[in-house]
Amino acid sequence: MSTVLSVNLNAVAMLRNRRDLPWPSVTGMGRIALAAGAAGLTVHPRPDERHIRFSDLPDLRALIDAEFPKAEFNIEGYPTPEFLDLALSVRPEQVTLVPDHPSQPTSDHGWNFAEHEAMLAPVVERLKKAGARVVLFADPDPKGFGIAAAMGVDRLELYTGPYGGTFADPTVAARELERLGRAGDEARALGLGLNAGHDLTVANLPALIERLPFIEEVSIGHGLTADALEYGMHATVGRFIVALSPR
Incomplete structure (x- = not known):
């Protein structure tokens, strides 16, 4: 299995x-990323629309x-x-639920599954009925992973910020x-798929993928965009794909 x-x-x-x-055009840069081999696009629309705007989603x-149906x-x-x-409203293939307060500049912790189970369970059910893969953002601590599995979650996304730092x-x-x-080993033992994201770079991805070769997807924004300023988006996506390839 390869990580996308x-x-x-x-x-x-x-x-x-x-x-x-x-x-810069959000759709234009998305087009370049997909043409360069990215498997998908991620957005995090916050209530204040301080980065992604609601109007970006249908575009x-x-x-x-129209152009990248896979x-x-x-x-x-x-x-x-x-x-x-x-x-x-835009039929996403995947929805990743994060425990962010709207004022947070970025995601910086995973769910407390025991504390939020009653709130999350019906949300997970609704999203799955709509045909979306459901992912919960998780700290690298297996405590509570069994609760997530019992809710019918498809995957966890491991918060890699401390590693990236x-x-x-x-x-x-x-x-x-x-x-x-x-944490990834425990998620896999419970039958959960695994994503990862936060502060991942060309430099630190190879070791992560060597340790957890069954990670299915990484979502990368800040480090990738920073590299794109130097190398361009097309070349940067290629660099990250190479970093994800098994050695």
Whole structure:
């Protein structure tokens, strides 16, 4: 099994939103990423639309349907009724539920499954009935993974932020990598699929994939967009795909 790349377009949208101008084009950059081999696009529409705007979603859906019908649309967000209605309006292949407060600049922790089971279970059921793959954002701590499995969740997305933050300390990086490895092993033992995301780079992906070769998808935005400023989006997607390839 090979790990696929979903390109998160939030950072592109945030740059666009600095001016009342239509560039950089979110759909245009999504087109380049998919043409370069990305398996899908990810967006996280927040209530204040500070990066992805609600109006971007149908445009991206139309792009995928018209030009890249094998690609997937992954929509992330906190499961408010408004978010769920918005997400389902564009028929995403995957919905990733995150426990973010709307004021957070980015996702920085996973769900407490025991605390939020009663809220999440009917949401998971609704999304699955609509035909979406359902993913829950998870810390690299297996506690509660069984609750997620019992809810019928398809996958967990391991929060890799602490691992990504160890770029200057190989010893700490190895420790964080093993935390992710143990959590991923437990998820797999429970029959859960596995995604990963946050602060992943060309430099730290190979070790992650070597330890967890059954990761099905990584969603990458900030690091990929930063590299695209230097290498261009098409070449950057290629670099990340190579980094995901088994050595």
